[in-house]
Structures are given as structure tokens and as C-alpha cells.
Amino acid sequence: MRTTFSKVEICSSKSGICPICKKRAERRKTFCQTVNPWNTDSEGNMKTREIINSELRVECRAWKSKPVLHARCETIDTKWRDYEAI
Numbered sequence: 283m284r285t286t287f288s289k290v291e292i293c294s295s296k297s298g299i300c301p302i303c304k305k306r307a308e309r310r311k312t313f314c315q316t317v318n319p320w321n322t323d324s325e326g327n328m329k330t331r332e333i334i335n336s337e338l339r340v341e342c343r344a345w346k347s348k349p350v351l352h353a354r355c356e357t358i359d360t361k362w363r364d365y366e367a368i
């Protein structure tokens with residue numbers, strides 16, 4: 283049996299007021315993981331597409347719940363830097 287490694291991807295965007303410069307900001311981010319034998323859960327089982335998908339959704343939701351910063355503003359104020367570190 284031939285195994286092909288497929289990629290699971292979620293594209294997301296968010297918009298709001300940047301807390302640093304108080305101007306409108308819009309950010310896009312792609313969350314992705316590959317289905318492969320090395321991508322395992324804490325018990326060592328290979329993650330299925332479904333598991334990866336739900337993990338990406340959690341990551342995506344966490345990202346969306348954080349303030350929308352411009353890429354340039356992120357580097358200005360270090361106290362916000364952790365926010366986009368995912």
C-alpha cells in the first residue's frame with residue numbers, strides 16, 4: 283500500500299483595531315499540518331486528518347481571540363510580541 287502524505291490547511295483572517303497604533307488592521311494566517319507517521323499525538327499514534335483538523339481549529343480560534351496587530355506594530359511593542367508567537 284502506498285501512503286501519500288497530505289496536508290491539512292486552514293486559512294483564516296481577522297480584522298479589528300490595532301491596540302498599538304489604534305488604526306484598523308487586518309491579518310491573515312494559514313494553519314497547517316501534514317498527515318505523516320512522525321506527526322503523532324502524545325500517545326504516539328499517528329494523527330488522522332480529523333484530529334489535525336480539530337487541532338488547527340483550536341489554534342485558529344486562539345489566534346482569532348487575540349488582538350489584531352499590524353506586523354510592524356508587533357515589533358514596536360515587545361509586550362505584545364507573545365501574542366503572535368503561535
Ligand SMILES: [Zn+2]
Binds near residue numbers: 300304352
Ligand atoms: Zn498597528
